[in-house]
Amino acid sequence: MTAVQTLTEQNLQSVLNFDGKDDYISLPPSSFGGAMTIETWVYLENSSHHWQRIVDFGNGPGKENIVFAWRATTGKMALHTRRGNAATEILTNEIFPTKTWVHVVAVNDGNGNAHIYWNGELKVSGGNHICPANVTRNNLYIGRSNWNCDGYFIGKMAELRIWNNARSEEEIKRNMNHHLTGKEEGLIAYLPLNGDALDHSSHSNNGTLHGATWTKDNVDFCEPLKADVGIAEIVYHGHVKRTQSDEYIEIRNGGNIAADLSNWKVTSTGKNQIFAFPEGTSLAAGQMIRVYTNETHQESGGFSFDSKTAIWNDKGDMGKLLDSEGNEVSSFSYSNR
Numbered sequence: 647m648t649a650v651q652t653l654t655e656q657n658l659q660s661v662l663n664f665d666g667k668d669d670y671i672s673l674p675p676s677s678f679g680g681a682m683t684i685e686t687w688v689y690l691e692n693s694s695h696h697w698q699r700i701v702d703f704g705n706g707p708g709k710e711n712i713v714f715a716w717r718a719t720t721g722k723m724a725l726h727t728r729r730g731n732a733a734t735e736i737l738t739n740e741i742f743p744t745k746t747w748v749h750v751v752a753v754n755d756g757n758g759n760a761h762i763y764w765n766g767e768l769k770v771s772g773g774n775h776i777c778p779a780n781v782t783r784n785n786l787y788i789g790r791s792n793w794n795c796d797g798y799f800i801g802k803m804a805e806l807r808i809w810n811n812a813r814s815e816e817e818i819k820r821n822m823n824h825h826l827t828g829k830e831e832g833l834i835a836y837l838p839l840n841g842d843a844l845d846h847s848s849h850s851n852n853g854t855l856h857g858a859t860w861t862k863d864n865v866d867f868c869e870p871l872k873a874d875v876g877i878a879e880i881v882y883h884g885h886v887k888r889t890q891s892d893e894y895i896e897i898r899n900g901g902n903i904a905a906d907l908s909n910w911k912v913t914s915t916g917k918n919q920i921f922a923f924p925e926g927t928s929l930a931a932g933q934m935i936r937v938y939t940n941e942t943h944q945e946s947g948g949f950s951f952d953s954k955t956a957i958w959n960d961k962g963d964m965g966k967l968l969d970s971e972g973n974e975v976s977s978f979s980y981s982n983r
Contacts, residue, residue, distance in 0.1 A: 657866055659840050661839060662802065662839045662858050662861075663802050663860070664801060666801075668856070669858040669859075670789040671787070671837075672786060672787060672788075672856065675782055677782045678810060680777060681777075682712070683809040685813070685818065686750060687748070687749050687865075687867060688801055690716075690744050690748070690800070690801040692801075693716060693742045693743075694719040694720070697715055697797055698791075698797045699791050699796065700715060700789070701808075702715070703785070703786045705781075705783055707793045708728060710781055712754075713726040713791075714752045715791070717737055720741070721741035723764075724737045725754065728776070729777070729779045736770050739769075749867065751763040753812050754778065759775060766815065788806065802863065804839050806835070806839060807826065810834050824902075825868065826846070827931060828848065875898070875900075875901070875929060876897070876978075877897060877965055877976045879978070880895045880978055881958075882959070882960055882980065883960065884939070889955060889956060890957075892939070893939045893957065894938040895936065896946075897937070897967060903931055905929045907928065908970060909922060909970040910927070910967065912965060912967055914965055915966065917957050919951055921937050921951050935949060937950065938950045960982055961982055963979070964977060
């Protein structure tokens with residue numbers, strides 16, 4: 647049995663609000679180029695705000711810029727790429743809708759083809775598009791331009807993702823309504839923007855907030871945030887004679903947000919042993935931790951019952967996971983008779 651710990655009500659989540667005056671996020675300098683995809687959810691307040699950006703990655707105005715923005719005051723969305731003295735751009739025919747959440751994607755396949763999608767629907771494609779040079783870009787802005795004369799983004803943003811590959815229409819549609827694990831192939835930055843500007847990929851491209859503020863919104867376009875914690879496995883045949891110190895119980899979070907395991911307990915029914923997780927223990931989404939009988943393994947959390955005798959009966963037993971209030975969250979039984 648596994649209990650789902652829901653952490654939202656009516657899918658109310660934190661999103662980042664930009665005032666259109668001086669709010670933005672900066673990312674650390676990074677080297678990248680070639681094929682790439684930029685995607686995010688945006689709630690735009692005013693489509694005619696002059697040259698407002700989703701992102702502008704470059705080294706100043708006109709210096710290796712990758713720009714995903716609204717062109718001038720037209721309300722039309724553009725993907726603009728500069729390499730040396732050359733520049734190319736694709737531009738939507740439609741004016742962007744305001745005061746509603748829209749999933750937007752810009753794709754450059756590195757072979758001259760570029761595309762813009764809204765809510766999974768292709769809005770414009772173009773050929774002979776410049777491939778971004780593989781250089782270090784020092785000014786990586788979200789919501790701000792490298793040109794001082796341009797406006798700042800005005801609206802809300804969530805689920806920003808940057809890939810070093812060209813996402814297909816099918817891949818875009820498959821993932822646009824789901825949170826990511828951060829381990830997806832080609833993902834070089836993943837900022838869910840649901841309470842912090844941290845990069846949830848493995849690349850540590852953590853954002854720094856400049857004035858933008860958090861607000862709650864009913865994010866009905868994306869699955870609810872929840873932790874799904876349960877016992878995944880009990881290894882009861884140890885290799886260490888007599889003490890079987892290398893046996894363990896494994897706890898896994900199959901949800902899409904970290905779970906606070908402070909003061910949660912693991913019990914064995916047969917030996918009546920109890921282990922309590924210390925204050926501050928957190929289990930990240932998609933990750934596991936193990937509690938060993940009498941060993942510590944830092945790669946799986948470093949937890950141990952510190953028992954000098956075997957805990958898990960080879961003939962059969964049951965492990966239970968209890969929350970901080972003593973409620974049973976998960977149980978796992980086995981029999982070898």
